[in-house]
Amino acid sequence: MIKGFLIIFTLLFLGDSISNLFxxxxxxxxxxxxxxxxxxxxxIVKLEDIKPVSDVLVNNLAFFFIPPGVGVMxxxxxxxxxxxxxxxxxxxxxxxxxxxxxxLQDKLSRKNxxx
Amino acid sequence: MGIISDPIFSxxxxxxxxxxxxxxxRRYNFMLFNPIxxxxxxxxxxxxxxGIDFQxxxxxxxxxxFFLGPSVIALGVPLYVRFEEIRKKGxxxxxxxxxxxxxVGILSAALTAKLLGASKSVVASIAPKSVTTPIAMGITEKIxxxxxxxxxxxxxxxxxxxxxxxxxxxxIGVKSKVAFGxxxxxxxxxxxxxxxxxEGELEGAVSSLAIxxxxxxxxxxxxxxxxxxxxx
Numbered sequence: 001m002i003k004g005f006l007i008i009f010t011l012l013f014l015g016d017s018i019s020n021l022f023x024x025x026x027x028x029x030x031x032x033x034x035x036x037x038x039x040x041x042x043x044i045v046k047l048e049d050i051k052p053v054s055d056v057l058v059n060n061l062a063f064f065f066i067p068p069g070v071g072v073m074x075x076x077x078x079x080x081x082x083x084x085x086x087x088x089x090x091x092x093x094x095x096x097x098x099x100x101x102x103x104l105q106d107k108l109s110r111k112n113x114x115x
Numbered sequence: 116m117g118i119i120s121d122p123i124f125s126x127x128x129x130x131x132x133x134x135x136x137x138x139x140x141r142r143y144n145f146m147l148f149n150p151i152x153x154x155x156x157x158x159x160x161x162x163x164x165x166g167i168d169f170q171x172x173x174x175x176x177x178x179x180x181f182f183l184g185p186s187v188i189a190l191g192v193p194l195y196v197r198f199e200e201i202r203k204k205g206x207x208x209x210x211x212x213x214x215x216x217x218x219v220g221i222l223s224a225a226l227t228a229k230l231l232g233a234s235k236s237v238v239a240s241i242a243p244k245s246v247t248t249p250i251a252m253g254i255t256e257k258i259x260x261x262x263x264x265x266x267x268x269x270x271x272x273x274x275x276x277x278x279x280x281x282x283x284x285x286x287i288g289v290k291s292k293v294a295f296g297x298x299x300x301x302x303x304x305x306x307x308x309x310x311x312x313x314e315g316e317l318e319g320a321v322s323s324l325a326i327x328x329x330x331x332x333x334x335x336x337x338x339x340x341x342x343x344x345x346x347x
Contacts, residue, residue: 008185015188025257025334027249029187030327036191037198047192054189057182058319061190062151062277062309063133064183067176068248068270069155073162074169075267085233089241090268093224094275095283097245097302101216101325102284105294108208 004053007045011035119167125175132157149278151306187247187305190323193312197320205293205321212294213325216301217332220245221340229344238344240264243337244272247304250330258341269304276303277310292317300325 015032018024024031039045079086118124136153162172194201201209225242233241239260243251248269255265280299289295292315299311300322308326312319 005185008188011188011191012184025250025253026327026330027247027253029184030247030250030330032188033191033194033323034327036188037195040192040195041198047196050189050192054192057186057189058193058312061183061186061305061312063129064180064186065151065270065273065306065309066129066133066154066158067173067180068183068266069151069274070158070162070172070176071169072155072267072270073159075263078261078264079267082228082233082237085228085231086237086241086268088231089224089228089233090244090272090275092227093220093244094272094302095279096223097216097220098276098280098283098298099287100219101212101301102287102289102294102298104215105205105208105212105297106289106291108212109204109291109293111208 001053003049004051007039007050008036008053008057011039119165120171120174122175122178125172126178128161129154129158129176129179132161146278146282149274149310151309152274152278155274183305187326190308190319190326193316193320194323197317200317201293201321201324204291205297209293209297209321209324210328212297213301213328214332214336216298217245217329217336218340220302220329221333221337222344225341225344235345236260237264239341241268242341243333244268245302245304246330246333247326250334254334254337258338270306273303273306276307280307280310281314293321296321297325301329304329 011032012029014035016028018031019026019028040047133150133154136150139153140148140150221242224244225238228238228241236259239258240255243254248266251265251269252262255262276299280303284295284298296311296318299307304326308319308322311322
């Protein structure tokens, strides 16, 4: 457990440092996610050391989004002023991304001979 | 009021509401009863009723959202476990789908908002809505939007994707698990990814990959498209 958290926070720190140092628009945690995959691939990190902690975090990812979600209540006034364009863009664009990425990748994956 | 403004109260109430929301979702399995959506709505109603503002709630809430950072790092684990499978089933085509999806997401959001009369700063705030919050806020800042508005729209997009995404993808006939995960992560970032993991580890891993790739693509493409939209 301790070792797992040590690995996670080290990678998070590395990711944040890389993001800040080179001022790239990709946040430290996304860089850290990629570092985690690479570290596992090159056996710098052992799967059995990280799995107990990563499973808990990944399985409860949704829960951690609740406070930022509640935060939407603060911005209601911002949204209210241009409610219709914002809601229409939010809804249509989300459906469109689902359709384009889902259908396109479905076709491309099938062409690859599997799904 | 003293007890209610204790950060521990926020934390306890969030656990309690989510615990109930999961029970309700498992019992009825109806998509609008998505546990994140139910919890957020319930907590907002509760706070409004009792008269607690978000800042007070968030004194405890931030201890919960703190774990988002480490959780995103943890997404690298299933991504590693499923990497070979993703490479075999998707390969380079994933990059193509993500890039096209990124352009479609930005253009459709920005153009819909603009055509319906949104102001330039609102259009700038909604353009990067499909990517994870820190990336989206960074993009918005660069093109003259309102970062806090973007944060709200990004969360709302994640919830929308998590709630309707799986049913919608099945409805339009998406069969491959790679395509399913990729669409979830591309359209609705982390919240969609959390939902994708409920379908399976492969779907979740692909969705995690999509958060990263779509984040990078959208960070590069949005300023360019935004410039074009307001030039042409």
